[in-house]
Amino acid sequence: MKTNRLSEKMTAILNSQVTEEAFASQIYLSYASWASGEGYTGIAKFLFRHAEEERNHMTKILEYILNRGAKVSISAIAPPPKNPTDICDCFEKIFNHEVKNTTAIYAVVKKSMEEEDWATWNFMQWFVKEQTEEESFAMGLLDKIKIAGKDKASSNTLYLIDKDLEHTNGELTAAQDVTATKP
């Protein structure tokens, strides 16, 4: 008896999203290692935490594929891009990567609509929301560095940004979820 509830195409696109999330994790790992080597220990900690978060996204999709009775196929991950040239470049690269991943998430959502696979559509809404949060967090990083003077930021302001990010977990609450009791 066939129990697989995902189409072949849906299985393929979800498996490819598993690889995308793993790739995102590698990017954060790579930038975190770079930041640590440059002496930005706060930014490095923040990026290492975010690498874990991306890995959790990968596992979440992987488990969904299995729960729907389909097969997971693990693919090779592309190497991360070159190291950033400075903190400004690092934050810009992070933002660009998040936008790229949002596009990939939207492609899965689009496919689920085409197939009228409402279970996958519903599952993917968590990722749509997550990407909105991550993009706005990355925008926040860009704002910080812009105010600091972009690639001309002084070492004093970079020091403050580094301290500021040390304890930031990067998981923002989406604006629509904020209430008076859950600020």
Ligand code: OFO
């Ligand atoms: Fe997986 O959320 Fe960023 O990319």
